[in-house]
Amino acid sequence: MDAAGGEQLSLAAVRDALVRLEDSVVFALIERARHPRNAAAYAPGGGGAGGRSLVEFFVREAEALNAKAGHYQKPEDVPFFPQGLPLPLFPTKSPPKVLHPLASLVTVNDAIWKMYFDELLPLFTVDGDDGSYAETVALDFACLQVLSRRIHIGKYVAEVKFQDAPQDYSPLIQAKDSNSLMDLLTFKAVEEKVKKRVEKKARTFGQDVTLEVNAGKQQVTASDSECKVDPTVLSKLYDQWVMPLTKDVEVEYLLRRLD
Ligand SMILES: C=C(O[C@@H]1C=C(C(=O)O)C=C[C@H]1O)C(=O)O
Numbered sequence: 001m002d003a004a005g006g007e008q009l010s011l012a013a014v015r016d017a018l019v020r021l022e023d024s025v026v027f028a029l030i031e032r033a034r035h036p037r038n039a040a041a042y043a044p045g046g047g048g049a050g051g052r053s054l055v056e057f058f059v060r061e062a063e064a065l066n067a068k069a070g071h072y073q074k075p076e077d078v079p080f081f082p083q084g085l086p087l088p089l090f091p092t093k094s095p096p097k098v099l100h101p102l103a104s105l106v107t108v109n110d111a112i113w114k115m116y117f118d119e120l121l122p123l124f125t126v127d128g129d130d131g132s133y134a135e136t137v138a139l140d141f142a143c144l145q146v147l148s149r150r151i152h153i154g155k156y157v158a159e160v161k162f163q164d165a166p167q168d169y170s171p172l173i174q175a176k177d178s179n180s181l182m183d184l185l186t187f188k189a190v191e192e193k194v195k196k197r198v199e200k201k202a203r204t205f206g207q208d209v210t211l212e213v214n215a216g217k218q219q220v221t222a223s224d225s226e227c228k229v230d231p232t233v234l235s236k237l238y239d240q241w242v243m244p245l246t247k248d249v250e251v252e253y254l255l256r257r258l259d
Pocket residue numbers: 015018154157185186187188190191194242243244246247
């Protein structure tokens with residue numbers, strides 16, 4: 001992962017990459033929240049799209065285009081519909097081989113897809129239909145991609161943790177003890193900070209910036225209901241789904257690490 005320092009992996013560098021991606025996650029949700037739910041974009045489509053919903057049609061087509069351009073070569077860039085993706089049409093540079101070769105098999109995208117549409121979308125979009133279906137699904141794709149990237153960076157997190165303490169991880173991997181691996185790789189104090197920081201980022205990035213001077217201050221702090229995305233949704237997203245799924249990726253990667 002270039003963002004984590006090329007072939008030189010460290011937990012600090014990987015965590016830095018995760019912190020920067022929080023900005024992208026918050027902005028992607030803010031953009032999608034400009035439109036209401038637009039349920040028609042998720043309903044089964046007509047014959048022209050093989051009965052698929054607009055969102056599925058869009059993501060499949062967008063991933064095919066991305067693949068032709070050379071995307072999905074890195075272990076953290078995982079397509080939602082990998083079956084039958086076209087090959088790159090242009091030369092690609094192989095990413096540094098810092099992970100175990102089986103890393104490419106690890107994907108939790110099905111769970112991310114289900115979480116995003118069934119749980120998350122209703123929390124940060126309002127009921128309604130503004131007819132902007134094409135924009136809506138493009139914004140959904142942006143949200144899905146950034147969430148997936150963030151979560152699959154868990155492969156690098158797991159590799160660094162393994163390299164830092166092979167003597168602790170190896171017996172658990174050999175025993176296929178997923179629960180103990182999960183306990184070993186979990187840092188509760190880090191998770192608490194992540195939740196607080198994403199909530200703060202949503203509160204900061206989600207305000208309208210004005211130049212009006214109010215009571216001597218350049219910018220009045222918005223209440224949560226005035227923010228473009230409810231900041232508590234961000235901490236819930238990370239607490240209930242993003243961090244648990246990242247840790248699932250870590251465990252899945254580690255279970256293959258000695259193969
Ligand atoms: C990613 C890490 O592993 C776990 C998952 C975290 C996350 O997804 O943010 C945070 C702490 C750990 O419990 C990490 O240690 O940084």
